[in-house]
Amino acid sequence: MARIKDVAAYILAKCGPMTAMKLQKLCYYAYGYHLAWEGRPLFRAPFEAWANGPVAPALYGLHRGRFQLDAGDIPGDPGVLDDGERESVDVVLDNLGKLSAHDLSEMTHREAPWVNARKRANVGPLERSSEPLDDDEIYEFFDALVSADGQQ
Template sequence: MNEYSAIDIARYVINYSWDINAPLSNLKLQKLLYFIQGNFLRILNRPCFKDDIEAWKYGPVVPAVYSKFKRYGSNNINRIEYIYEFEENKYEAIKKDFKPILSDEEAQIIQGVVLACKDYSANYLVKLTHSQSPWKKSYGKNNNVISIELMREYFCDE
């Protein structure tokens, strides 16, 4: 049972989107991460990634992922071939091939979400998430975090 970083899941989503000829913007990526988290809760009864999702003006956002890819603006995010990581006691990043390690079931859930949403615009997904209780109950609150409990309540009980 793995719990990933949202950045690793985002990289997988970006590459899979390119594989199915449906590249995506950062805005759309954010909505897909929200739906992926909800589907992991519904199907596997656990979160996919440990990062918080926050309720922002344009719907759910994972701040670390948003920051990582904001340079693309509203353009499609490029395919991820390599990542740079720091190793312990090293001061230079090491270039590594990006190869996510997901179980078949985890990959199927993520791919299912991407396939289900590939023909929807980012703006449609913003409106959709705005109509759902996790965003509605979190937007404008103390820290805007959409709690796992709210997501579980919405994705698992409805």
């Protein structure tokens, strides 16, 4: 199983420079879709319901204080992703990689895993929260998206 820093390093190597917020959201979407497609987590780092959307504190610790990130800035090994992990990340990048950090953040604000975690924490839109997103809720949300896409 890859680590979040390996996935982040893979994304940066493939896509080039991006904001830290965009990297966080792409890691989140890759995690969610991989969970639905493969039935297993992409990595073990949990996400929390921060004000700007899901954030993995483990990844945040690697880029704290930096706005822009480039290939090589996250000390992970993109080569350790297995075929299924790489495919999940690639599909997410192909479909969401052109969106801005703000667009991705806004998307998460309309989605059950983040919304429910914020409700559990009983916090307002701009308040801090370290409430974890629930993996069962992430799976249910992304599985419903994948199932709906498959029926079209």
